[in-house]
Amino acid sequence: MSDIQKFDRADTRVRADEGLGGAVRGFVDRMRSGDLGVLPVLLGLILIAIVFSSLNPVFMRPANLTNLLFDAAAVGLISLGVVFVLLLGEIDLSIGSMSGVASAILGVLWVNAGVPWPLALLAALAAGAVTGFVYASLLNRFGMPSFVSTLAGLLALLGLQLYLLGNSGSINLPFQSFPIRFGQTMVMPGWLSYLLAVIPGAAIFAFGLQTRTLRAQANLSVPSMSVLIVKAAGLNAIILLAVWYLNQGRGVPAMFVFFVVIVTGMEYVLTRTQFGRSILAVGGNREAARRAGINVKHIRIYCFMMCSAFAAFGGVLAASRLASASRQAGTGDVNLNAIAAAVIGGTSLFGGRGSAWSALLGVLVIQAISNGLTLLNLSSSLRYMILGAVLAIAVIVDSLARQSRASHGRA
Amino acid sequence: MTAADDATPILRLRGVTKRFGAVTALDSIDLDVHRGEVVALVGDNGAGKSTLVKILSGVHAKTEGSIEFMGEEVQIDTPSRAIELGISTVFQDLALCENLDVVANLFLGQEVNPWRLNEIEMEVRAWKLLGELAARIPSVREPIASLSGGQRQTVAICRSLLLEPEIIMLDEPTAALGVAQTAEVLNLVERVRDRGHGVILISHNMDDVRAVADRIVVLRLGRNNGTFGPEATHEELVAAITGGADNSVSRRARKSEAVPASAEGGEGA
Numbered sequence: 001m002s003d004i005q006k007f008d009r010a011d012t013r014v015r016a017d018e019g020l021g022g023a024v025r026g027f028v029d030r031m032r033s034g035d036l037g038v039l040p041v042l043l044g045l046i047l048i049a050i051v052f053s054s055l056n057p058v059f060m061r062p063a064n065l066t067n068l069l070f071d072a073a074a075v076g077l078i079s080l081g082v083v084f085v086l087l088l089g090e091i092d093l094s095i096g097s098m099s100g101v102a103s104a105i106l107g108v109l110w111v112n113a114g115v116p117w118p119l120a121l122l123a124a125l126a127a128g129a130v131t132g133f134v135y136a137s138l139l140n141r142f143g144m145p146s147f148v149s150t151l152a153g154l155l156a157l158l159g160l161q162l163y164l165l166g167n168s169g170s171i172n173l174p175f176q177s178f179p180i181r182f183g184q185t186m187v188m189p190g191w192l193s194y195l196l197a198v199i200p201g202a203a204i205f206a207f208g209l210q211t212r213t214l215r216a217q218a219n220l221s222v223p224s225m226s227v228l229i230v231k232a233a234g235l236n237a238i239i240l241l242a243v244w245y246l247n248q249g250r251g252v253p254a255m256f257v258f259f260v261v262i263v264t265g266m267e268y269v270l271t272r273t274q275f276g277r278s279i280l281a282v283g284g285n286r287e288a289a290r291r292a293g294i295n296v297k298h299i300r301i302y303c304f305m306m307c308s309a310f311a312a313f314g315g316v317l318a319a320s321r322l323a324s325a326s327r328q329a330g331t332g333d334v335n336l337n338a339i340a341a342a343v344i345g346g347t348s349l350f351g352g353r354g355s356a357w358s359a360l361l362g363v364l365v366i367q368a369i370s371n372g373l374t375l376l377n378l379s380s381s382l383r384y385m386i387l388g389a390v391l392a393i394a395v396i397v398d399s400l401a402r403q404s405r406a407s408h409g410r411a
Numbered sequence: 412m413t414a415a416d417d418a419t420p421i422l423r424l425r426g427v428t429k430r431f432g433a434v435t436a437l438d439s440i441d442l443d444v445h446r447g448e449v450v451a452l453v454g455d456n457g458a459g460k461s462t463l464v465k466i467l468s469g470v471h472a473k474t475e476g477s478i479e480f481m482g483e484e485v486q487i488d489t490p491s492r493a494i495e496l497g498i499s500t501v502f503q504d505l506a507l508c509e510n511l512d513v514v515a516n517l518f519l520g521q522e523v524n525p526w527r528l529n530e531i532e533m534e535v536r537a538w539k540l541l542g543e544l545a546a547r548i549p550s551v552r553e554p555i556a557s558l559s560g561g562q563r564q565t566v567a568i569c570r571s572l573l574l575e576p577e578i579i580m581l582d583e584p585t586a587a588l589g590v591a592q593t594a595e596v597l598n599l600v601e602r603v604r605d606r607g608h609g610v611i612l613i614s615h616n617m618d619d620v621r622a623v624a625d626r627i628v629v630l631r632l633g634r635n636n637g638t639f640g641p642e643a644t645h646e647e648l649v650a651a652i653t654g655g656a657d658n659s660v661s662r663r664a665r666k667s668e669a670v671p672a673s674a675e676g677g678e679g680a
Contacts, residue, residue: 211531215531220534273528274525275525277515280511283510285508288508288519291500292506293490293491294520
């Protein structure tokens with residue numbers, strides 16, 4: 001039935017990229033025009049692996065990678081939150097302090113006041129949501145740039161953290177409790193980790209088949225079967241290999257799996273719901289979004305609330321990881337690591353472009369560098385300088401890719 | 412134009428005034444739009460056409476005056492209120508999100524199935540709508556940033572039709588279009604009118620205006636400056652727009668007296 005014209009193949013000026021060859025051609029075109037996607041991140045990860053493992057073979061050992069993933073989950077969750085704010089073209093500079101406040105709330109309520117930990121966690125999340133609401137309201141009511149309001153928040157929240165912790169300075173969390181085991185030792189059982197490893201590929205394949213059927217019924221062009229199979233099988237192979245390698249050591253951290261599940265959920269929200277579409281629209285052209293009937297103020301409120309709440313959740317995970325709530329929690333490089341992770345992963349600082357995956361990919365890069373530098377016994381002074389340079393490079397790549405996209409007529 | 416409810420205009424503006432600080436952009440504007448009628452709004456730059464469009468679409472708030480929609484006085488204070496009422500607008504600056512693709516822009520704010528976007532249904536409806544317009548959009552999955560000016564205009568017009576509005580306002584819809592596309596847009600304007608919608612068309616192109624308009628309302632320096640029928644000559648319109656030529660001024664005076672006295676009769680004549 002090839003003589004029936006597909007809706008989206010009617011225009012002869014469009015090159016129909018069919019099959020594997022077409023997919024490769026489309027990919028090369030996108031790279032050339034500055035639509036880089038995940039490519040820089042993957043290259044960066046490979047480069048990091050080569051450099052650090054040649055300097056210290058411990059880097060690539062399974063046990064160290066497991067350790068790396070444990071560390072990545074907390075910062076990753078904070079980074080996931082900041083993606084929502086970056087997509088609007090805003091920024092939150094207080095996520096580090098927010099995570100510190102959250103860990104202090106957890107310590108004070110759970111250990112000092114004897115509140116069950118799930119309630120303490122909820123209180124921390126609520127504190128985050130309130131903070132985000134305040135930032136969004138300052139922006140909505142007074143037009144206060146988020147850069148300034150969150151900078152003020154950074155200091156105010158740090159003060160709150162010190163106030164909550166009082167004279168003691170740090171609170172140790174009970175070692176045998178669930179949160180601490182979750183943060184320090186809990187790994188997926190072998191069989192479960194392999195089972196979970198197949199799910200992404202299987203899901204891509206199943207949804208791909210469904211899309212093919214529905215598109216065919218709707219008289220639209222159908223994505224190629226071979227591309228779908230290669231994608232699904234390739235993803236499965238990579239994840240299975242990674243899981244197998246990690247299982248040679250301690251295994252896959254439950255906390256990291258938890259993080260990936262949340263990232264997947266948020267990716268769904270961003271790409272497949274009206275809410276996510278509205279966020280991208282506000283980030284792309286605020287006035288157009290407003291005229292389309294989108295309530296820009298509400299979108300801002302939700303995004304800032306999610307950002308701070310995720311920062312609080314990340315802070316709780318970080319406290320679990322360290323088994324303590326201390327004055328140092330959330331200070332130092334936490335703030336910039338989280339923002340850098342989102343940008344390195346491909347979320348634009350200029351708004352309107354990005355994904356939840358960027359938090360996952362970016363945090364792997366940041367943690368890998370951080371971990372590698374620690375293994376080399378470099379002092380934190382050098383680590384900060386190197387991470388600062390990495391962030392600068394990531395932003396330069398973002399800016400250059402943006403200019404290139406503009407000149408090639410891509411968003 | 413014989414049905415009884417045609418007597419009540421869909422949209423009736425009385426004494427609408429808009430001031431930006433010391434500047435009076437619109438001064439006591441009156442305007443009626445009936446069912447199945449194309450009203451062209453013409454005027455020189457700075458005449459207040461775009462300001463009027465922005466008031467009716469909820470982008471700006473009016474300073475004074477009353478707006479009646481379907482016989483009831485309404486406050487159009489937000490864009491979403493205008494959309495709710497059924498006033499759809501194609502802005503001069505198009506108001507599209509360059510980072511989103513054509514389908515996403517068409518359905519922005521009106522997505523099919525908000526919690527599990529039905530991309531396939533949206534794509535099919537997008538193609539059908541673009542087909543009706545004979546629009547030359549190569550792919551609906553390209554971001555708006557990759558489209559030409561004319562293609563963007565087409566997308567913006569399609570977007571306004573998606574909601575089956577009572578009134579559609581087009582701010583300079585043909586300015587950036589090619590010959591064939593201009594004809595298609597004018598055909599479309601007539602098709603929309605024949606379906607019983609009201610159309611407000613803003614254009615600098617007098618040929619386009621006279622081709623489709625049932626009435627031509629001239630604005631000059633923020634004031635009503637006469638109403639003409641489609642048979643008005645180019646010179647008459649230009650005179651009214653620029654405020655020159657004495658004979659046109661006198662004729663304008665006769666017209667603007669005749670029109671309110673017999674609102675419907677005046678048109679058929």
